[in-house]
Amino acid sequence: MxxxxxxxxxxxxxxxxxxxxxxxxxxxxxxxxxxxxxxxxxxxxxxxxxxxxxxxxxxxxxxxxxxxxxxxxxxxxxxxxxxxxNGKLDITEVEGLADVIHSETEVQRKQAYRQMTGELSALYNNWRDIMIRSCAHVEAYIDFSEEENIEDDVISTVMTSIADLISQLESYLTDGRRGERLRDGVHVAVLGRPNVGKSSLMNYLTKRPVAIVSDVEGTTRDLIESTLDINGYPVVVVDTAGLRETGDKVEKEGVARAISRSELCDLLIIMVDISEDNSSDSILTLIGQQVHQLLDQHFQAERDLKDKSLLIVVNKVDKLDSPALQSLTCRTRGAEAISDSKNISDSSAKGRTTSPSSVQDVDSTESGILKVDVLGSPVPVVFTSLTHSIGLHHFLAELTQLLAALCADPTSECLSVTQARHRTHLDNCLDFLREAIESLDTDVVVAAENLRLASGEIGRITGRISTEDILDVIFKEFCIGKQNSFKAVNLVINNIKLATIKLKKGQKYCDDDNNLLCITC
Ligand SMILES: Nc1nc2c(ncn2[C@@H]2O[C@H](COP(=O)(O)OP(=O)(O)OP(=O)(O)O)[C@@H](O)[C@H]2O)c(=O)[nH]1
Ligand SMILES: [Mg+2]
Structure with missing residues (x-):
């Protein structure tokens, strides 16, 4: 060579x-x-x-x-x-590249690709440009309004554009962390009493026997976690110990772990066993009772379940008798699949009556999916038999819909926040903008400082932090004439020349943390 x-x-x-x-x-x-x-x-x-x-x-x-x-x-x-x-990629593009390399599902890949190709940078840089321009206008107003031709309405124009920016940022940040969730994975817990079929569902989702399935109540003791791709959505699913009061020390610990893990999850799949004997006169009442008893016993409902998506899976429908099935078939789309199935076993029919509940049934017509009221919100219900492969397509379709609602849509016009790091800087930026707009009326110097800090926060996301940008705009947009009233100063830190800046006599130049870098005399 x-x-x-x-x-x-x-x-x-x-x-x-x-x-x-x-x-x-x-x-x-x-x-x-x-x-x-x-x-x-x-x-x-x-x-x-x-x-x-x-x-x-x-x-x-x-x-x-x-x-x-x-x-x-x-x-x-x-x-x-x-x-x-070398300025080929900014930090969000570098992060996007890493996410493309590490993306495990199709929907994740789409989001990462858009970030890698600069869509997030373009959005953030556009906001930063508005802040820099506004800051430059305010600084020009401070420095030159008396001696130069600065328009009178400069402050009101800045105020309008900052107010607009604040409302854009507010709506951008009120996104339920969907982009971050898509990037990091949706956390899902499978919960229910012992023996309802949680581990069977886990094995169905993972397509391998990750959890032991047996008819012994309390088989699963510890958390069993697996990372999955469900129709393009990244999911971290966890199988848990059956929830019940128990004197067994190990099982008790398993129940405690199940509850504390579910508090960290975005979506809870609550499983009930439809074949359990019950004096109730309707299947819907039975489901509602089972779910409410479970939640009342093990959760502080308002606190633990607030902001969580729920999906109720009614398992072991293969054990239903024909009249009960008839009732469900009339009422839900999911149940049609059950009655059509040739796999149904009538052998364990328990002779329940079929009158529908009027208490928990809140919607069975509009979407065709039965919903049960839990804590004042309609929760979708699907009917399955894991041993007879019944209703599993409907379960997956409903699960996918919930995942889609929890994750950002990577085909939407505006790419969501994808990382907590970005959110922190955007939150800070919003705070500075709010302070800037408040002080525009009273103290323009404070307003300019807040605008500079706001743009610095965006610069920290993309890796572009330069106070010179503001000076550039001042000189370019206002064509300040009296060049000889300025002094060109070399900004030198640790013997390295960083920039040449133009300052008025006596003007200070500070960095983002307000440290004095130089002053002209
Ligand atoms: N008939 C019928 N049996 C089922 C179905 N799903 C699971 N089972 C059986 O129910 C028993 C318990 O299943 P698991 O999946 O271990 O239940 P689990 O909820 O994980 O139980 P724990 O770990 O003890 O909490 C096993 O014998 C399964 O084969 C179903 O749809 N129909
Ligand atoms: Mg289990």
Missing amino acids: GAFTCPPKPRTATLRTILDNKSKERLDSGLILWFPSPQSFTGEDCLELHVHGGVAVVSAVLTSLGKFPSTRQAEPGEFTKRSFL
């Missing part, structure tokens, strides 16, 4: 023999791709060698490359870091 005697055509795969630079020994034949600066991923000259994949070939090529005096192996992530430092 050595300098190109005949440079390859840029960005075109070319077949070449790869030689050792010193010995001229042929190491391999392979494709080379030449990306001259600046049209490369890092913005620097870049050569890709596509050699045969054997360990000996790769090792010979790397050893040979190592003989060049200025070569070394790249650090992990170094190419992307260089790309950022």
Whole structure:
């Protein structure tokens, strides 16, 4: 290997023999791709060698490359870091790239791809530009309103655009963390009394026997967690110990773990066993009673279940008798699948009556899905038999709908917040904007400072933090004339020249944390 005697055509795969630079020994034949600066991923000259994949070939090529005096192996992530430092990608794009690489589901990939290709940067930079412009206008008003031709309505114009920005940010941040949830996965717990079929559902979802299934009550003691792709949505599902009062120390701990884990979950699947004997005169009443008893006994409903999505799974419908099925068939779409199924066993019929409940049945007509009222909200109910594969399509369809409601839609016009880090800076930005708009009437200097801090928060998301941007706008937009009343000052920190800025006589220049960097005299 050595300098190109005949440079390859840029960005075109070319077949070449790869030689050792010193010995001229042929190491391999392979494709080379030449990306001259600046049209490369890092913005620097870049050569890709596509050699045969054997360990000996790769090792010979790397050893040979190592003989060049200025070569070394790249650090992990170094190419992307260089790309950022050379201005090819900003931080949100780098994060998007990492998310594309790590995305495990189709919906996650779509969101990550849009972030990687700069959609989030474009949105945030647009907001930042408005803040910088507003700040520049306020600063120009402070510095030059008496001596220069600054329009009178400059403050009211800034006020209008900041008010508009505040309402945009407020609605952007009121998104129920859907983008972050899509990125990190929706946390789902399967809850219910012992033996209702929770572990059977877990195994159905994971398509493998991750949990022991048995007819012994209290089989599952610990949390069993699995990461899944459910119709493109990332889900972390956890099977739990059956909820009941027990004297068994180990099982008690399992119940406590089930409850505390469910508090961290976004969606709770509450399973009930329809075959349990009950004096109730209707299936719907039975479901409602079972769910309410379970929740009353083990949760502080208002506190623990607030903001959680719920799905009720009524399992073991294979044990229903025909009249009971008839009742359900009339009332729900899910149950139609049950009655159509040839797998239904009538053998365990218990002779319940079929009169429908009027208490918990809050909607069975509009969507065709039965809903039961839990804590004042309608909760969808699906009917399944895990041993007879009944109602499972309906269960998955309903689950997918709930997941879609919990996650951002990556095809929507505006990409959601995808990371808690972004949300923190956006929240801070909003606070500074609110303070800015409040002080615009009373103290324009404070308002300008708050606008500068607000734009700095966005800069922290994208990795662009520069006070010079504000000065640029002042000089560009207001064409301030008296150049000789300014002094060009080199901003030098730790012997490194960062920028040349123009300051009025006696004017201070501070960094984002308000440290004085320089002053002209
Ligand atoms: N007939 C019938 N039996 C079922 C169905 N689903 C599960 N079972 C059986 O019910 C028993 C309990 O099932 P599991 O999945 O272990 O129940 P669980 O809720 O995890 O029980 P614990 O771990 O003890 O809390 C097993 O014998 C299953 O085969 C169903 O739809 N119909
Ligand atoms: Mg179990």
